Amino acid sequence: xxxxxxxxxxxxxxxxxxxxxxxxxxxxxxxxxxxxxxxxxxxxxxxxxxxxxxxxxxxxxxxxxxxxxxxxxxxxxxxxxxxxxxxxxxxxxxxxxxxxxxxxxxxxxxxxxxxxxxxxxxxxxxxxxxxxxxxxxxxxxxxxxxxxxxxxxxxxxxxxxxxxxxxxxxxxxxxxxxxxxxxxxxxxxxxxxxxxxxxxxxxxxxxxxxxxxxxxxxxx
Numbered sequence: 001x002x003x004x005x006x007x008x009x010x011x012x013x014x015x016x017x018x019x020x021x022x023x024x025x026x027x028x029x030x031x032x033x034x035x036x037x038x039x040x041x042x043x044x045x046x047x048x049x050x051x052x053x054x055x056x057x058x059x060x061x062x063x064x065x066x067x068x069x070x071x072x073x074x075x076x077x078x079x080x081x082x083x084x085x086x087x088x089x090x091x092x093x094x095x096x097x098x099x100x101x102x103x104x105x106x107x108x109x110x111x112x113x114x115x116x117x118x119x120x121x122x123x124x125x126x127x128x129x130x131x132x133x134x135x136x137x138x139x140x141x142x143x144x145x146x147x148x149x150x151x152x153x154x155x156x157x158x159x160x161x162x163x164x165x166x167x168x169x170x171x172x173x174x175x176x177x178x179x180x181x182x183x184x185x186x187x188x189x190x191x192x193x194x195x196x197x198x199x200x201x202x203x204x205x206x207x208x209x210x211x212x213x214x215x216x217x218x219x220x
Contacts, residue, residue: 034075041074045058046104059104059113063113063116066120084099085101095134096137097216128214130210132197140153146183155198165177177190
């Protein structure tokens with residue numbers, strides 16, 4: 001059963017990536033089926049190639065190896081998270097969707113990466129995680145203090161008291177999916193770690209913010 005669940009999750013993830021890439025290319029027609037015959041390579045930037053000798057991989061290091069990927073028959077490079085993050089969950093806790101984590105480089109480095117990849121005919125797929133943010137994201141800092149306009153950026157609920165959450169929901173790590181914040185005297189929902197509060201997509205402002213973040217990346 002556990003193997004079946006893993007297969008389903010991986011299939012869902014792959015489908016999501018393909019849908020994101022189709023949107024990236026400005027097409028959603030059934031004819032856009034390049035991915036059915038493509039060879040994908042997952043790039044984990046932190047350990048892929050260090051260009052400056054600091055012991056950590058970076059985007060410039062990846063750029064230097066793009067021809068190697070193409071020569072090996074790779075058609076699309078799938079990047080693990082590269083956005084700004086405290087790194088609690090391998091970069092999936094994003095503190096700024098509109099900037100590159102400094103350990104990997106800068107937005108200019110990212111632009112050069114995309115340009116070079118396109119020159120080589122290589123597609124770039126990014127792990128863009130819209131489900132939640134880091135608890136260090138400025139939106140969450142404003143929301144937990146009930147700053148006007150940001151009160152409902154995340155999923156907040158009253159508990160029975162400061163130690164008893166609204167319900168018995170659990171995270172994927174099998175602990176409570178709720179975390180208490182004294183500043184609001186409320187709990188916020190997190191499907192993953194307690195450092196990854198869930199965004200509230202019932203709030204139109206959140207939807208618009210994420211559209212801006214997404215478009216900033218895909219225009220490259």
